[in-house]
Each structure stands twice: as C-alpha cells, then as structure tokens.
Amino acid sequence: MAARRGASASAALAVAVVAALLGASAAAGEASAPPLVAPGLSFDCYKQSCPNVEAIVRDFLKGAISQDVGLAAGLLRLHFHDCFVQGCDASILLDSTPAMPSERQAPPNWTLRPAAFKAINDIRHRLDRECRGGAVVSCADVLALAARDSVVERGGRSYMVPLGRRDSANPAPLGQVNADLPGPDSNVDTMLRVLGRVSGGALDATDLVALSGGHTIGVGHCTSFEKRLFPGTDATMDAGFAAQLRKTCPATGIVDRTAALDFVTPVDFDNKYYVNLVNRKGLLTSDQVLFTDGRTRPVVARFAKSQRAFSNQFAASMLKMGQLKVLTGSQGQVRRNCFAPNPASSTGLLLSVAAEAESLVF
Numbered sequence: 001m002a003a004r005r006g007a008s009a010s011a012a013l014a015v016a017v018v019a020a021l022l023g024a025s026a027a028a029g030e031a032s033a034p035p036l037v038a039p040g041l042s043f044d045c046y047k048q049s050c051p052n053v054e055a056i057v058r059d060f061l062k063g064a065i066s067q068d069v070g071l072a073a074g075l076l077r078l079h080f081h082d083c084f085v086q087g088c089d090a091s092i093l094l095d096s097t098p099a100m101p102s103e104r105q106a107p108p109n110w111t112l113r114p115a116a117f118k119a120i121n122d123i124r125h126r127l128d129r130e131c132r133g134g135a136v137v138s139c140a141d142v143l144a145l146a147a148r149d150s151v152v153e154r155g156g157r158s159y160m161v162p163l164g165r166r167d168s169a170n171p172a173p174l175g176q177v178n179a180d181l182p183g184p185d186s187n188v189d190t191m192l193r194v195l196g197r198v199s200g201g202a203l204d205a206t207d208l209v210a211l212s213g214g215h216t217i218g219v220g221h222c223t224s225f226e227k228r229l230f231p232g233t234d235a236t237m238d239a240g241f242a243a244q245l246r247k248t249c250p251a252t253g254i255v256d257r258t259a260a261l262d263f264v265t266p267v268d269f270d271n272k273y274y275v276n277l278v279n280r281k282g283l284l285t286s287d288q289v290l291f292t293d294g295r296t297r298p299v300v301a302r303f304a305k306s307q308r309a310f311s312n313q314f315a316a317s318m319l320k321m322g323q324l325k326v327l328t329g330s331q332g333q334v335r336r337n338c339f340a341p342n343p344a345s346s347t348g349l350l351l352s353v354a355a356e357a358e359s360l361v362f
C-alpha cells in the first residue's frame with residue numbers, strides 16, 4: 001500500500017515536472033499545445049520490475065558514445081524512424097520474415113546506422129540480466145530512452161520519457177514507410193502534411209522546426225543533397241558552402257561519402273544548425289526550406305538566437321513524437337528478441353488447436 005502511495009506520489013511529481021518543463025517552453029514563447037502523457041504510459045511503470053532501467057541505459061550509452069560519437073545521431077534518427085511509421089512500437093527493428101519485409105528495406109531506412117541497432121540489442125541484453133523477470137522493458141521504450149540519452153550525452157537538455165510502450169508483432173508495409181518518412185528534397189508543405197497525418201494533428205510547424213533540430217548532429221550522404229550541387233548550385237545555398245561540399249561530393253552518384261548536417265559543431269547538440277540555415281548553409285533542401293518558407297522562418301530565426309528556446313521546444317516536441325500511436329496495456333507484446341516477434345504463446349496455440357478441433361465437429 002505504502003509502495004503504491006509512493007508510486008502515485010512520484011507519478012504526480014513527474015507530471016508536475018513535465019508541466020514545469022512545458023511551462024518553461026511556453027514562457028520562452030513557443031506556441032505548441034502542451035502534450036499530455038498518453039493513456040497507458042507513466043513515469044514509474046518499471047518501478048517494481050526494473051527500477052534501474054534509466055541508469056542502465058544511460059551508463060551503457062555514456063561508454064558507447066564516447067567510443068563512437070556518431071552513435072548518438074544514429075540512435076536519435078532510429079527513434080524518429082520508429083515513431084513516424086506505425087507509431088513508437090519498435091517496428092523498425094523487426095527483421096524480414098517470409099510474410100513481411102523489414103521496414104529497413106525501404107529506401108528512407110537504408111542509411112540507418114548498424115551500430116545503433118547493435119546498441120539497442122546490447123542495452124536490452126544488459127536490462128534482461130538486471131531486471132526482475134528477464135525481458136520486461138519493451139524495445140520501444142529502449143529506443144525512446146536511448147534517443148533522449150544520446151541528446152543529453154552530446155550536450156542537449158534532458159527531458160522526461162514516459163514509459164510503458166509495447167512492441168508491435170509486425171512491421172509496417174514498405175509503402176507506408178516510404179509515405180511516412182519525408183525525403184531530403186521535401187518542401188515545407190510536404191513535411192507539414194506528413195507530420196499532421198502521422199500525428200493526428202498533434203505535430204505542427206513549430207514541432208517541425210524543433211524536431212529538424214535533430215540535424216544538429218550526424219551526417220547526410222552525398223546522394224541526399226547532390227541535387228543541390230549539380231548541375232548547378234541551388235539558389236538558396238551559399239556559394240562558398242557549395243564549393244566546400246563539392247570537394248566531398250565531386251560528382252553525382254557517390255554513395256559512400258558523407259557531410260555533417262551541421263558543419264559548425266557537427267557532434268554537439270546545440271542551436272548552430274539554425275544559425276547555419278540563417279546563413280544559407282543548411283545541408284539538405286528539407287533543412288534550408290525551413291528558413292525560406294514564411295511559415296517556419298520566424299521559428300528558425302528564434303532558435304538561431306536562443307539556444308534555450310530551441311532546447312525547451314525540442315524537449316516538448318520529442319515528448320510528443322515519442323508517444324505517437326503507442327501500444328499500451330495488453331496491446332502488442334514485449335518482444336524477447338527485439339528483432340523478431342515472440343513465438344505464438346502456448347496458450348494461444350492451445351486455443352487455436354481447440355478452435356480447429358471444434359470446426360471439425362459436424
């Protein structure tokens with residue numbers, strides 16, 4: 001009883017902290033409606049089964065990101081590619097089966113970092129060893145925590161991650177993956193349409209600008225921005241910046257070279273990405289259009305001026321993105337192996353055998 005009272009007190013405290021966090025964002029002049037904690041998620045769902053879950057994920061990533069700084073970008077992008085397609089259900093991790101191809105076969109997922117998948121698996125093994133009852137923390141929750149801790153590890157502000165997501169048993173069809181992840185040549189119209197659709201209207205233009213700030217770390221392959229360099233320089237790109245990029249990507253069709261998404265501070269989670277956009281030095285078309293389009297330009301300008309305004313809004317927008325179409329309660333499953341659905345349970349098997357036997361009775 002005391003434990004339950006303690007749990008609900010800490011949940012209430014957590015909600016108050018989130019409210020304070022969003023209050024800070026409102027005070028900084030950000031317009032988005034406050035996101036709620038999705039029904040079925042909470043801040044203490046692993047209190048009994050895995051009380052150290054957050055520390056275990058954080059400690060693992062501290063070590064892993066110090067060995068490979070690009071892992072932080074890989075993990076942040078992985079969570080985004082999970083959440084936008086069919087919700088934050090770890091469907092991005094599922095391997096192909098004879099029945100369904102993996103979401104990773106769709107072009108937008110071709111350059112996700114193998115190291116990020118490995119890190120999720122390593123974290124899960126560590127959790128399985130240390131939590132009561134083995135595989136209790138969902139793969140979708142591991143993805144959400146790993147994205148947050150990657151941001152923090154590279155100097156971004158922390159935010160609270162509600163937990164209790166469940167994992168899906170199926171990947172999304174490839175057509176859906178292609179439709180729900182905007183490409184590098186997208187304009188603001190396309191991106192707002194996709195954001196609105198995948199979030200049921202919860203993500204707006206301010207969220208688009210803030211979440212695109214994820215591009216303050218990580219890289220893009222030449223093929224993602226070559227159209228801006230060849231046959232001539234994109235009119236919205238600084239000429240000197242284009243000349244620099246042509247040294248890395250001297251022709252079209254180069255698949256194995258990359259440039260930093262934020263060339264000023266490529267591994268720091270800061271607001272220089274927006275300063276670059278103001279200076280016409282965004283890498284992707286989908287980045288630079290945020291400054292050329294009147295609907296998003298004022299938000300870019302504000303974040304370029306204020307690191308604080310950016311980091312508060314990024315936290316609030318990640319809180320929303322991280323709860324898109326979550327499976328909770330008895331929906332979905334907690335996958336024992338993050339890369340494959342659980343085998344049909346013995347109870348399920350017995351029931352289907354019984355149903356089949358019944359159908360044979362005339």
Ligand code: HEM
Pocket residue numbers: 070072073074076077080111112113182183184185186191211212214215217218219220221222223224261284286
């Ligand atoms: C909404 C519009 C978005 C578009 C069009 C977009 C597009 C892209 C593209 C084309 C790349 C480079 C892929 C490559 O060439 O290998 C990339 C990388 C990246 N994106 Fe996005 N993205 C978007 C939103 C986001 C969001 C919401 C986040 C996270 C909050 C994010 C985080 C990242 C990160 C961290 C990388 C670097 C990955 C690495 O270095 O491995 N992106 N994105």
